[in-house]
Amino acid sequence: MRVRWMDFLPLFFGDAVAVFVISVVGFAFHGSALARVWSTFLPMLIGWALIAPWLGLYQPQVFSRMPQVWRAGLAALLAAPIAGVLRGWWLNSAVLPVFVGVLGATAALGMILWRALWAWHTGKRG
Numbered sequence: 001m002r003v004r005w006m007d008f009l010p011l012f013f014g015d016a017v018a019v020f021v022i023s024v025v026g027f028a029f030h031g032s033a034l035a036r037v038w039s040t041f042l043p044m045l046i047g048w049a050l051i052a053p054w055l056g057l058y059q060p061q062v063f064s065r066m067p068q069v070w071r072a073g074l075a076a077l078l079a080a081p082i083a084g085v086l087r088g089w090w091l092n093s094a095v096l097p098v099f100v101g102v103l104g105a106t107a108a109l110g111m112i113l114w115r116a117l118w119a120w121h122t123g124k125r126g
Helices: 005-030 034-055 070-091 097-125
Strands: none
Touching (some): 070 097
């Protein structure tokens, strides 16, 4: 079954909001300037957009089933190194492995929670 972009656009928008919230919370936790949140949000969103489709996260048989939410965590863990490299290029700074690890772990937790809510919602409707 072929999935049209309009079918998963609300889900991708929710993914973007989840990545944004994760980025804002990270900056707020460190007391950093929220103006720099884009330097984490955009690279992580790009990493997510590259990895999530490979794990089937926009296929209805995956995103609508609660037992499949682990895939969102794996996608976040795999997207974090991409985000770290892109962020390093953007800021012209070193890529800190600790940053990548913390970003991956917190993004995985956030995305699992968000995708669990989505699966619960779509499961109730379907």
